[in-house]
Amino acid sequence: MTQVRIGSPAATPAAKTAAPRAAAAPARRHPWLAPLAPVSQRARWVLGLLFFVLFFGVWAAVTLGGMVPRTFLADPMTMAHEGVLLFTEYNFAGDIGMTVWRVLGGFVLAAAxxxxxxxFMGAYKAAEAFFEPFVSFCRYLPASAFIPLLILWAGIGEAQKVLVIFIGSFFQIVLMVAVTVGAARRDLVEAAYTLGASSSGIVRRVLIPGAAPEIAEVLRLVLGWAWTYVIVAELIGSSSGIGHMITDSQALLNTGQIIFGIIVIGCIGLVSDLAFKLANQRLFPWSSIK
Structure with missing residues (x-):
């Protein structure tokens, strides 16, 4: 005869169901609410567009509802009307072309x-020890602080604006690429040495291919920063470009044109960002960066 101690789990009916309850699977959550859960490409597009719809809806409600004077913040319809005037009467397409050319010129030169x-710094620690202190020092210097010097050295022409973008991008790219290359897997390097690879072969066949996706991601991020530098460069001593248009509109208190110029910059940046992502996925299909 089996004896059951008083107070033991088997002594009460409620205790008999405790084990099954504890073993029950946790309640299922919506996939979007789970940490690091993937989201389909269609859902990503829908959610992204939904944010813009809500943003413009709040903007329209605030401006058209009279909560903010239109002198300080134009409503979406006024902004769109001013954008049409910019393209039809003020050659805004030419300003966009000049700004894009300046960004690409300075950014490509810096990346090259x-x-x-x-x-070189990431692969060889002696080179990193030699260059890294100066690069880190320059990385914290604001590119806009060089504008007065660059105007003295290069005038107010295109060279000055390209150099501002170059200075703002060059040191960031150098340090980020060096960190990316220096973080290569040691086991792959040792395996390459075991197979008879030379030092230059390690760089060409292990370090560069392994770091290439992350280097491309670094360039994508810094390209976004380059757009902030070009607007600063165009605010001073410029007769064309999106920044020049924004300065003129500010003098006339035309917030519609200012907002339209800012939105155009954001659209161009978004398109370039998506193009970079697509190119990275095509060039480096083995990469985990999405």
């Missing part, structure tokens, strides 16, 4: 020089 130097 910074990526090899960053790879």
């Amino acid at each position: 020089l910074a990526v090899p130097l960053g790879i």
